Amino acid sequence: MTxxxxxxxxxxxxxxxxxxxxxxPMVPILGKPVLEYLIEHLARxxxxxxxxxxxxxxxxxxxxxxxxxxxxxxxxxxxxxxREHGEIVPKPLGSAGGMRHIQDFSGFFDETTLVICGDAIxxxxxxxxxxxxxxxxxMASVVTLEVPRDQVKNYGIVVADDDGKVRSxxxxxxxxEARSTLASTxxxxxxPAVL
Numbered sequence: 001m002t003x004x005x006x007x008x009x010x011x012x013x014x015x016x017x018x019x020x021x022x023x024x025p026m027v028p029i030l031g032k033p034v035l036e037y038l039i040e041h042l043a044r045x046x047x048x049x050x051x052x053x054x055x056x057x058x059x060x061x062x063x064x065x066x067x068x069x070x071x072x073x074x075x076x077x078x079x080x081x082x083r084e085h086g087e088i089v090p091k092p093l094g095s096a097g098g099m100r101h102i103q104d105f106s107g108f109f110d111e112t113t114l115v116i117c118g119d120a121i122x123x124x125x126x127x128x129x130x131x132x133x134x135x136x137x138x139m140a141s142v143v144t145l146e147v148p149r150d151q152v153k154n155y156g157i158v159v160a161d162d163d164g165k166v167r168s169x170x171x172x173x174x175x176x177e178a179r180s181t182l183a184s185t186x187x188x189x190x191x192p193a194v195l
Contacts, residue, residue: 035119046127
């Protein structure tokens with residue numbers, strides 16, 4: 001069994017004004033929030049336990065998805081923020097900080113966990129990615145996508161050896177500086193020992 005952590009605590013500042021009154025994962029596409037497509041995709045791949053880390057307008061995500069029963073999954077929430085006057089004031093911890101917070105308070109990461117951004121629509125074969133992760137006996141995997149060399153400047157680039165082990169990252173290198181054309185998709189797979 002695999003669990004998923006969905007990163008949904010950001011403020012979506014780059015797509016304002018769309019996100020002025022809502023979290024970026026709740027921006028509708030064809031009548032449904034982006035996050036709903038992701039949850040449906042996870043459910044199709046039998047990922048049934050989902051933790052969503054939230055901050056900015058967190059109640060909009062919670063009110064819409066509730067406990068996840070409507071999608072055949074169990075959803076829990078982790079809040080990145082501080083309580084002030086009875087309200088949660090967002091204070092994002094970053095991706096790794098959000099994961100650490102969840103582990104410290106809930107022990108959620110007790111089996112293989114997929115970590116994915118909540119504002120992405122993906123068609124990744126999650127089952128195949130998990131199978132490859134397990135076949136390599138990896139502790140952590142970064143899901144990558146081959147991109148044309150002239151587009152590497154738009155991505156975080158993963159430099160891996162012939163066995164697929166990550167050796168380094170390059171953040172948006174020029175095509176001349178790029179040591180690889182493998183772009184990070186922002187999808188990761190972790191074993192409990194990593195956390």
